[in-house]
Amino acid sequence: MSIKVSYAPPKRLIIHDFMKFDTPEELASISFQGTPPDTPYNLVWADGFVIALASSSAVSELLVDEILRGTVHWFFVSFAPLENYVPSFEFAGRKCNLVNSSQSPIYKAAADFFRHKALRPSARTRPSVSKSK
Numbered sequence: 001m002s003i004k005v006s007y008a009p010p011k012r013l014i015i016h017d018f019m020k021f022d023t024p025e026e027l028a029s030i031s032f033q034g035t036p037p038d039t040p041y042n043l044v045w046a047d048g049f050v051i052a053l054a055s056s057s058a059v060s061e062l063l064v065d066e067i068l069r070g071t072v073h074w075f076f077v078s079f080a081p082l083e084n085y086v087p088s089f090e091f092a093g094r095k096c097n098l099v100n101s102s103q104s105p106i107y108k109a110a111a112d113f114f115r116h117k118a119l120r121p122s123a124r125t126r127p128s129v130s131k132s133k
Contacts, residue, residue, distance in 0.1 A: 079118070
């Protein structure tokens with residue numbers, strides 16, 4: 001018996017909301033806030049950006065149909081610029097591993113979006129934390 005394998009890359013990526021961080025360390029500190037220190041920390045790197053996805057637990061027939069037709073939904077994405085890939089970096093005394101996903105068409109498309117659309121001056125960035133005097 002032969003098994004046929006098919007590859008069907010996504011045709012469309014919809015990013016519902018995003019937030020830019022200034023550094024990967026800042027992104028990791030927020031992304032892993034409240035997790036135990038001995039937890040392995042992993043983020044994605046693609047074409048100049050560290051990326052963290054927050055998925056939604058909402059599943060509906062409509063959403064499943066969209067996915068099967070090639071539309072991927074990322075409900076919330078955090079990203080920070082990091083020009084060159086490194087296997088890991090330190091933040092707050094912890095180590096974060098980076099998975100190089102630059103060969104993935106969907107991550108390459110997301111990096112292109114960040115570079116050309118999300119980094120415009122009108123794009124949203126995380127609110128700055130004001131320090132009390």
